[in-house]
Amino acid sequence: MKKIMNSASTYVDDVLAGLVLAHPRLALGGSANRVVHRAGGARKGKVGITSGGGSGHLPLFTGYVGQGMLDSCSIGNVFEGPNVESCIDAIKIADGGAGVLRLYGNYGGDRMNFDMAGEFLEGEIETTTVLGTDDVASASPDEGKKRRGVAGIIYAYKIAGAKAEEGADLSAVTATAAKAVAATKTIGLALSPCQVPGSAKPTFEIAADEFELGMGIHGEPGLWRSKLKPADEIVDDMLSRLLEERPAGHGGRVSVLVNSLGATPLEELLIMYRRVAAKLRETGIDIVQPLVGHYATSMEMAGASISLCFLDEELEHLLSAPSGSPFWEVK
Amino acid sequence: MTGITVHTIRNAVEIANTRMATLEEELNRADSQLGDGDTGVMLSRVLGKFSETDISTSPDVGGALQMLARAAAATTGSSLGTLFMTALLAIGKKTKGMASVPWSDLSDLLQAALEAMIQRGGASLGDKTVLDAIHAVAMATQGVDDQAHIATKASHAADQALISFQGKPCKIGRARMFADKSIGIDDPGMLGFVRLVNALAAGR
Structure with missing residues (x-):
């Protein structure tokens, strides 16, 4: 299959470099430059919202970083979750001192990595988790927690982001994100x-x-x-x-x-x-x-x-x- | 009798990393049957990073394993990679402060890694994953205290696990969605573990 790229190994980093150049409100951070975040950094006192996932789904996930949406987003290789280090970096970058909501799609690798990242930061940054589970084809309603997160997660980004922007605390932002996912x-x-x-x-x-x-x-x-x-x-x-x-x-x-x-x-x-x-x-x-x-x-x-x-x-x-x-x- | 030291781990990394030169393609092929075909690339990347990581500065086995876990944390986001890291952290915790770990402890250490991986990933024994092969090796090496016997028993048990699970369906992860198709083929994570155990046993 024909693709416009330099090499498979530089694909994701080349995409991210282009993304932040095309959208100066975004910046790249983290030890491996695999976190996209708001160029101005975290707003002090506001609940941070971070997400993450594999590359290959743009505008999901990194394209929804911005005011009233996500504060940061860790990104992995194509169809591969972000590594633990990037998840840690993304949580730290999103933190404005009021805690950080981890809001991402329900995939095994992403869950493991964000969970580990949260454990590494225990005692340092308060975190909560809400998983996107909107894909009705991936499990029956009575097994709703097993469902995958797909396009509908952007509603949770928008709604939770607005709630955080209003100054709600971590528990309220988390509850609102969960409500948006359920809806x-x-x-x-x-x-x-x-x-x-x-x-x-x-x-x-x-x-x-x-x-x-x-x-x-x-x-x-x-x-x-x-x-x-x-x-x-x-x-x-x-x-x-x-x-x-x-x-x-x-x-x-x-x-x-x-x-x-x-x-x-x-x-x-x-x-x-x-x-x-x-x-x-x-x-x-x-x-x-x-x-x-x-x-x-x-x-x-x-x-x-x-x-x-x-x-x-x-x-x-x-x-x-x-x-x-x-x-x-x-x- | 010499136990497991930082030097032993360094040698094991080199053997495993060298083996990846030919194993990478085999694992990619196995993974492409039902997955996205990148298990070999991922494992190669992680072991390559391990090889570049200077663990000789660690005075104890636990510290060296934690250094490798941190290297994995920065190298891969795949489920298998994260489980690998979980195992290293679990064993690292148990061997903290130990300059030399008796070979007779290996079975218990593998068991500790197994429990941590089950807790982290949510898979169970029998799901046809790398856990089943690790379990087989942990069982086979229980009560054995010399390296040569451990190598023989581990290699044999790993091979047997691979063979016995070939005819079973995968019950977790993406492959579970193709349960029928997973019968008759190897789980790529299990295959990788078995091939590396074989290499370590032969190259000790």
Whole structure:
């Protein structure tokens, strides 16, 4: 597979160098330059929020560092979690003296590394953890804690970030982040794979006329595979699975994210969004702040995901608060 | 009889690092069956970093292992790498202040590493991971106090573990999602451990 790069071994560092040059509000730090953080550093007295994950998903994760969002983000090699040292660095950089929330996707390696980092810093910095678990295809609702974190985690970044910006303490920011995670559900579909730089083959194989519903952002197997269907039919299936998990007593307002996994163009996302909007209207649900574009990708994988964030008054208020990350700005 | 010293660890690192020259590709191939094919690259990177780490300044075995754990912490973020680091920290804690560790302690030290890895990673024995091979070696070396016998028994037990788990499904991690496909193939982490134990046993 053709890629524009210098070498597989410099791929991530070259990307990060470009990222901070293109977005001067971001800076690189940590002992191995694998932490992206707000250029101004941590704000004294504010709860810090840090995240992390493997490279290959931009704008996730590092692209959401900024005012009202993340304070820092440790980044690993492509599809490989950040190492413990980078997690430690990211927590330290995010710390403004009021504790740090570790907010990241539910993946084994990331969990182990952030847990170890927290243990190394015990007695030095107070930390809490909230895991992104929005992918409804990755486990059944009664095993919700086993679900993976995918595109929907950006709602937790935004909402928890706004809460921290308001001056809430660590326990309140943590509770709000957990509430945002619980309110957000995502399902994805894949059309074609990506290839990790330096790897000899793609992450998975799929026939040219097939798609897979529920596939994860690293090619984890989904729910089923079939011949490609019309967009409206696919969206209806995805949406019905998300609406099955609508919280009891939900007031009827959602934010919708229709996200490209990389190669799928905006045109196709808008075809999907058109159907999502129509179906939600039919169901009596109002859409607030729709997001359509590239928010969490899997390099050049073709496919898309739909996320619904079921809002209440507090979540909607925090969602609309100003934020200044390079890839999600609210004014 | 000489026990395990900083010098022993240094030699082991060199043997393992040299073995990676040919093992890297084999592990990448094994990992690419159900994973992203980078186990060999990762292990090579970690052992290369170990080789560059000067542990001779440590007066005791525990300190040397902690230095290696810190080197791993800065080198990899993969689950296997982090478990490796967890094992080093667990053994390092037990051997802190000991300039020489009796070979008869090796089984208990492996058991301590195993417990720490289970706690950290959440896998259980029988899930078809590196833990099963470590467990087999810990059991086989229990009560043995000389290096030569430990080498023979460890190598044999590691081989047997690999063979006995080949026909079983993987029950944890990404490979568990392909449980049926995991039957008949080696877990890359277990394969790496077994090949390195074989190399250490032969090169002692």
